[in-house]
Amino acid sequence: MRQKRAKSYRKLMSLYHINFGFRQPYQVLVDADMCKAAIDNKMDLHKQLEMVLQGDVKPMITQCCIHSLYLEGKIVQPAVDLAKTFERRKCNHREAIATDECLAAVIGPTNKHRYAVATQSQPLRVKLRAIPAVPLVHINRAVIILEPPSDATLRQKELLVATSLKPSAQDASLASKPSTSKEEPPKKKHKGPKGPNPLSVKKKQKGMDAALKGKKPEEGAKAGEKRKRSQEDDDHAEGGHVKVDIITGNDGEAGQSSGRKRKRKRKTGGGDGTGGGGEREAVEAA
Numbered sequence: 313m314r315q316k317r318a319k320s321y322r323k324l325m326s327l328y329h330i331n332f333g334f335r336q337p338y339q340v341l342v343d344a345d346m347c348k349a350a351i352d353n354k355m356d357l358h359k360q361l362e363m364v365l366q367g368d369v370k371p372m373i374t375q376c377c378i379h380s381l382y383l384e385g386k387i388v389q390p391a392v393d394l395a396k397t398f399e400r401r402k403c404n405h406r407e408a409i410a411t412d413e414c415l416a417a418v419i420g421p422t423n424k425h426r427y428a429v430a431t432q433s434q435p436l437r438v439k440l441r442a443i444p445a446v447p448l449v450h451i452n453r454a455v456i457i458l459e460p461p462s463d464a465t466l467r468q469k470e471l472l473v474a475t476s477l478k479p480s481a482q483d484a485s486l487a488s489k490p491s492t493s494k495e496e497p498p499k500k501k502h503k504g505p506k507g508p509n510p511l512s513v514k515k516k517q518k519g520m521d522a523a524l525k526g527k528k529p530e531e532g533a534k535a536g537e538k539r540k541r542s543q544e545d546d547d548h549a550e551g552g553h554v555k556v557d558i559i560t561g562n563d564g565e566a567g568q569s570s571g572r573k574r575k576r577k578r579k580t581g582g583g584d585g586t587g588g589g590g591e592r593e594a595v596e597a598a
């Protein structure tokens with residue numbers, strides 16, 4: 313087989329695979345005439361089918377098809393022998409019917425079992441082209457050929473693509489997804505502020521400490537007095553140095569102001585001298 317043809321067959325089979333769910337081994341319904349044609353052309357039909365369908369195949373023959381071969385007698389014995397190597401497809405026609413009719417019935421209106429059909433019957437192929445996604449194989453002058461996709465197949469494919477692109481189903485899933493995806497971002501947001509904030513607070517307070525060092529404690533105390541009164545109760549209720557420190561940190565300018573208050577607390581907690589260091593430790597702990 314020429315490289316070009318192999319490529320187009322591969323492309324075509326991937327269409328059947330992707331859009332219509334065809335899977336290897338591909339089930340191929342082989343009709344009686346196809347068996348005869350294969351014998352006449354000394355073809356290894358199984359191998360040829362694998363080549364043309366670009367994958368593993370499972371050739372099958374219906375009861376009616378093999379029955380029609382039996383009727384032809386010994387002259388077609390090689391074809392019968394070939395047909396016997398195929399898997400028998402029960403068609404449940406009690407009395408054998410014409411092979412074309414039998415195959416059309418097995419394919420049905422939608423080819424739900426995803427058969428490919430290898431037939432030499434022109435009328436049957438015309439009929440099956442009206443059904444979407446029926447890969448059709450025939451032999452022409454000793455060459456096995458996979459037909460290009462029928463119009464029905466292409467239309468159905470467009471339809472499937474269009475519906476798959478429609479938001480309806482996906483939107484529903486997307487609509488439900490945001491609730492989960494919305495849950496995640498807040499977590500991230502939480503992480504974000506948590507990380508940077510302590511760092512920025514620390515930096516500010518370090519700067520604040522430097523400011524405190526630079527200034528005399530009394531200055532801070534004077535400034536802090538007013539503020540202290542407003543917050544005193546709360547601070548005392550919370551009690552910790554840490555709490556106080558956080559407040560000073562957040563309040564930028566009030567940093568020096570709470571100096572006096574701190575002093576007072578230190579009187580209850582520790583000494584005045586060590587207070588400065590202790591405070592810084594507390595800040596860093598926070």
Ligand SMILES: [Zn+2]
Pocket residue numbers: 374375376377403404405408409414415
């Ligand atoms: Zn049948």
